[in-house]
Amino acid sequence: MDATTPSQRYAAGVARGDWRDDPAQHAALAELDRIHEAIVDSAQDGWLDRLSAFWKKPEPVKGLYFWGGVGRGKTFLVDLFYDGLPIEQKYRTHFHRFMRGIHERLREHQGQSDPLAKIAQEWRSRLRVLVLDEFFVTDIGDAMLLARLLERLFAEGVTLVTTSNTAVENLYLNGLQRDSFLPAIA
Numbered sequence: 001m002d003a004t005t006p007s008q009r010y011a012a013g014v015a016r017g018d019w020r021d022d023p024a025q026h027a028a029l030a031e032l033d034r035i036h037e038a039i040v041d042s043a044q045d046g047w048l049d050r051l052s053a054f055w056k057k058p059e060p061v062k063g064l065y066f067w068g069g070v071g072r073g074k075t076f077l078v079d080l081f082y083d084g085l086p087i088e089q090k091y092r093t094h095f096h097r098f099m100r101g102i103h104e105r106l107r108e109h110q111g112q113s114d115p116l117a118k119i120a121q122e123w124r125s126r127l128r129v130l131v132l133d134e135f136f137v138t139d140i141g142d143a144m145l146l147a148r149l150l151e152r153l154f155a156e157g158v159t160l161v162t163t164s165n166t167a168v169e170n171l172y173l174n175g176l177q178r179d180s181f182l183p184a185i186a
Contacts, residue, residue, distance in 0.1 A: 003040060003086035006032040010080055025073055031064050032081040035161060038062075039129060040086060063160040065135070065168050074163040075133055081161065082131050089128035095135045095162070099142055102149065116145070120152035127158055135162040137171060143181040 004012075007029045014021045038061040066074050082092045093101075102119070109115035123130075130153065137143050150160065164171070175181065 004084045005036050006077060006080040006084060009084050010077070019076075022073065025077060028066060028074075028077050031066075032077060032161070035061055035064060035159065036081060036084060039159065060154060060157045061159040063162070065162055065164065067164040067167050070165055078131055078133065078161060078163055082129075085129060087128055089126055090131070091127055091129070092131035093133070095132045098132055102145065106145075116149050116152055120149065120156050120158075123153065124156035124158060129159045129161065132160070132162040135164040135171075136166060137175070137181070140176045143175055144177065147181045 010025070010029055013019050042061065066078065068074055078092075082090060105119050106115055109118055112118060137146060153160065
């Protein structure tokens, strides 16, 4: 599997003429490189390490909330990052599809105590990196659900990389119980 950094993949595409260099994207590429390198450095190599990964949480890698205007290349850069990760425990999806999946999983765990903890533990066994495209929250139910779920995923060592058209300080702005949501996106 290809383990090139996002910057290396980006530069190769520029050199081939696949796209033009945009200096405004270099800072984002540097952050994506940081995450990529931290994940690669902490990847489990030996069979004993892979076996122990079932009960040992990986070291958390600080993720990225990547925002900007429409058409600035956020999704493109995140795809370069995702495609270059040399691990299988990764998942990339659109935010709304992710939320639909969460609601389905909650229905499956209905009546159980702390279903979000169970979902986070299930994902941790098969997920190291979660990439969500077009993160946006307007609903109080989703905000509270996300706050608890993200907290659980981070505690399980999952790294989140997300794109959004909204600055983090404006996310769920003026929403009910916003203060309860803020720690999850800090």
